[in-house]
Amino acid sequence: MALRIAALAGGVGGAKLAHGLARCLAPDEFSVIVNTADDFIHFGLAISPDLDTVLYTLAGLANPDTGWGRKEESWQVLLEVEELGGPTWFRLGDRDLALHLERTRRLGQGETLSSITAEFSHRFGVDHRIYPMSDDPIRTFVKTDAGWLPFQEYFVKRGCQPIVRGFEFRGCKQANPAPGVIETIEEAAVVVFCPSNPWVSIDPILSLPAIASAVRTKPVLGISPIIAGQALRGPAASMYAQLGIEPSALAVAEHFRSYLSEFVIDREDEQLSQKIQELGIQVAVLDTIMRSEDDRERLAGEVIAIARQMLQGG
């Protein structure tokens, strides 16, 4: 029986599970909806970091060492930008730059981010659909002890050093989901929240009212991005701590309580199972760390098995 899954994802962690799911499911069985609230304009170019990480990962072009950017990358342009005294805090490789150039050119001609993403996917041989959450600009701003910061300034330029006080996803109320996003959710049997940062990867996607409403009609299976109180990468755990919440898989479950039917936590967090179940959320305990491509496929297979059980009223 075909099982349709729509996943919500941010950058590296989400991209890895999405890659695993794409290897387990046919293109008409799996699509991924990606955060675009960390998009920004840099050097006049339209840059979509999460979208590109998912695209490169599904295309097998991602840099395995960093998780973002391209493998077999060169850095001639950025070296020369440095010679010119320009900013190099956002690491733009030469091949990666080509994507930003061509996206910017197409956007300037009136094409949409979603149609451009579909074209790039086609060029890269990615058959599964990758949807930007919206073709409209939504921008994450981080309220910090250093004031409101655009996301990339907080995240990359300042290396997540400022203390976080809150978030805004500016433009989210006026934005429409990209064409196909709501249909993809509606046609899915299960919506998967990938192990991405709840605050700045998944929340921005759910900040679009139409997406939140569509997701609420579906069984939702989440995978915790926090293991033993730590995020595998990125500032998710420190964001919880700075906001006065003890970082844990339980905190993430509470975060998404109004959506989740079932939550996957790591074996390291097995002791949290009961407290999560007390929230009315089913719990599955798995090895969730994806070190290798085989790990991605294995975890994806287990996620799919759980999704099937959910549908069978398990």
Added chain:
Amino acid sequence: MALRIAALAGGVGGAKLAHGLARCLAPDEFSVIVNTADDFIHFGLAISPDLDTVLYTLAGLANPDTGWGRKEESWQVLLEVEELGGPTWFRLGDRDLALHLERTRRLGQGETLSSITAEFSHRFGVDHRIYPMSDDPIRTFVKTDAGWLPFQEYFVKRGCQPIVRGFEFRGCKQANPAPGVIETIEEAAVVVFCPSNPWVSIDPILSLPAIASAVRTKPVLGISPIIAGQALRGPAASMYAQLGIEPSALAVAEHFRSYLSEFVIDREDEQLSQKIQELGIQVAVLDTIMRSEDDRERLAGEVIAIARQMLQGG
């Protein structure tokens, strides 16, 4: 005795003579004012082809084979743009791209093209001032048998194939000369028209009324870009022919008749001397082809000597 020269220049030919003049004269004796009407936006980036050719040439960074672009260049980005199905008709090398990125970023922050050019010159160790003719957008459009075309579309994308019927420098009447341009002309003893395309390199500079007025108060020494009826490069000669004018150094002298005090023609065109003198323009006959850097310096030295004679009422 110090001799101040202000030169008007377009791309490759103008840049070569400007380079020679910069090797012969001190930074306070020589400045160059460069055409920006062939500037354009490509991939969202602000590109200034003539300005960059002059900058790279004076910095010793120009590609000696092409005359434009940078030496020791790599092409990783453009190769990847091609993979993505993007346009590659405008050859953007990796190092060259860095300049466009950083210029675009600075323009976006509200800096002016002239201040950015001064900063780049400083970074590249160029002590002579390179002025864009204006910080305001002026754009050459070419009227052709295929309709009005933006300059780069005519020049590079279509390889000068459409038949030329005329030119417009859109925005020239509203534009102000860049800061320092008028002062540089006023303080010059002689204004030099470099051997650049009259129609699309020098005319656009003179299309700014304030520049034209300032130049008219000065002795002007021109160097013919047309030798034996041919342009060394570019479409200058075919433009004359398509506009119904026999291409020749004489045609260029007539073109600039209202400005020129003296005109340098190549030895191959010596027989045109009398007809040019009949226009009321003094003539000097020189070897004007600059094959080597030494040629640039030799021609520049001869141009400077002629300028001195002009001032001595020779």
